[in-house]
Amino acid sequence: MNESILITGANAGLGKETARQLALKAETKRIILACRNPQKAEIAKKELEESTGKQIFEIMIMDVSDAQSVKKAVSELDGEIDAVILNAGGMGGRTPEKMTPSGMNELASVNTLGHVVLVDELIKEGRIKNVVMLASSEAARGIKKMGMMRPALKTNSTEELASILDGTYFGDKLDPMQAYGHVKYVATLWMSSMARKHPSIKFVSMSPGSTSGTSAADNAPTMVKFMFKYIMMPIVLPLRGMVHKVGKGAARYVDAITNNNYQSGGFYASEESKVVGQVVDQFKIYPVMANPEFQDNAHQALHKFIP
Numbered sequence: 624m625n626e627s628i629l630i631t632g633a634n635a636g637l638g639k640e641t642a643r644q645l646a647l648k649a650e651t652k653r654i655i656l657a658c659r660n661p662q663k664a665e666i667a668k669k670e671l672e673e674s675t676g677k678q679i680f681e682i683m684i685m686d687v688s689d690a691q692s693v694k695k696a697v698s699e700l701d702g703e704i705d706a707v708i709l710n711a712g713g714m715g716g717r718t719p720e721k722m723t724p725s726g727m728n729e730l731a732s733v734n735t736l737g738h739v740v741l742v743d744e745l746i747k748e749g750r751i752k753n754v755v756m757l758a759s760s761e762a763a764r765g766i767k768k769m770g771m772m773r774p775a776l777k778t779n780s781t782e783e784l785a786s787i788l789d790g791t792y793f794g795d796k797l798d799p800m801q802a803y804g805h806v807k808y809v810a811t812l813w814m815s816s817m818a819r820k821h822p823s824i825k826f827v828s829m830s831p832g833s834t835s836g837t838s839a840a841d842n843a844p845t846m847v848k849f850m851f852k853y854i855m856m857p858i859v860l861p862l863r864g865m866v867h868k869v870g871k872g873a874a875r876y877v878d879a880i881t882n883n884n885y886q887s888g889g890f891y892a893s894e895e896s897k898v899v900g901q902v903v904d905q906f907k908i909y910p911v912m913a914n915p916e917f918q919d920n921a922h923q924a925l926h927k928f929i930p
């Protein structure tokens with residue numbers, strides 16, 4: 624039973640809708656909205672209280688691209704958390720290639736750095752009771768129809784996986800669409816490694832699927848924003864049946880933390896060559912991701928950037 628839930632990036636899109644859906648469950652007693660912007664967090668809290676009629680929301684200020692910010696937020700947290708939903712992320716804003724003090728670029732840090740620190744700190748303090756869910760993506764195993772390549776690494780060594788996080792893997796020019804899938808690939812491998820290291824906690828990677836009605840495109844680099852906001856999301860993807868509404872995407876998260884059919888360490892998303900519809904085991908689509916050595920290498924690669 625998940626009475627207390629922490630959701631990162633909960634002021635918008637999938638995170639906010641997930642908070643709304645979970646609040647309507649009788650068992651939910653506390654939802655922590657972990658957000659970087661206090662004003663946006665307050666607005667979201669008020670809207671969620673109004674739409675659900677529940678006064679169970681709390682705000683936690685946390686920038687998931689900054690390890691210190693996450694550590695501070697965890698040190699101020701009280702109580703145990705049943706479910707942690709690692710949702711914040713995206714294509715890394717206007718400057719995905721820009722380096723951060725951690726040594727990761729912005730795209731990698733917003734999707735991975737703070738989430739790794741958050742889970743490590745919560746586990747260190749014995750605060751996670753049931754489940755951790757990562758917002759992964761079909762991009763982690765490639766989406767051919769959207770031109771997103773399947774990550775095909777030479778060795779999946781710690782060094783090679785780390786080069787995805789600092790951007791050197793991509794050479795001089797970082798294409799945010801390709802880099803995004805590769806970063807989600809590393810994060811998903813890390814989750815599977817965590818599942819083996821901490822067998823008392825369930826770790827599930829779930830893609831929400833291709834989802835409209837979020838602000839993902841607004842936060843993307845200019846060209847990606849233009850393509851997704853004005854061409855792909857409103858015209859191309861609906862025509863091809865390749866997008867669903869935010870309620871459906873968030874329902875996948877809710878299912879991921881409640882449905883026992885999802886195995887700890889697993890990666891779940893749409894069927895091969897699809898981005899919506901039925902959710903299936905992705906290791907059957909891309910068995911490379913089930914390799915425990917590669918998963919542990921991803922764990923090590925991520926920790927190279929965390930002091």
Ligand SMILES: NC(=O)c1ccc[n+]([C@@H]2O[C@H](COP(=O)([O-])OP(=O)(O)OC[C@H]3O[C@@H](n4cnc5c(N)ncnc54)[C@H](OP(=O)(O)O)[C@@H]3O)[C@@H](O)[C@H]2O)c1
Pocket residue numbers: 631632633634635636637638657658659660663685686687688689710711712713714733758759760761830831832833834835837838839840842
């Ligand atoms: N939408 C899709 O089609 C799709 C498909 C597959 C996977 N996903 C994944 O689903 C997750 C949510 O995406 P979405 O579509 O709901 O995007 P969204 O509407 O842009 O929401 C992203 C959320 O993350 C927050 N965030 C971004 N950077 C942050 C940081 N450094 N610290 C704390 N919070 C931060 C944003 O806060 P601000 O409002 O302050 O920016 C916002 O609340 C992402 O991880 C994305 O990669 C989305």
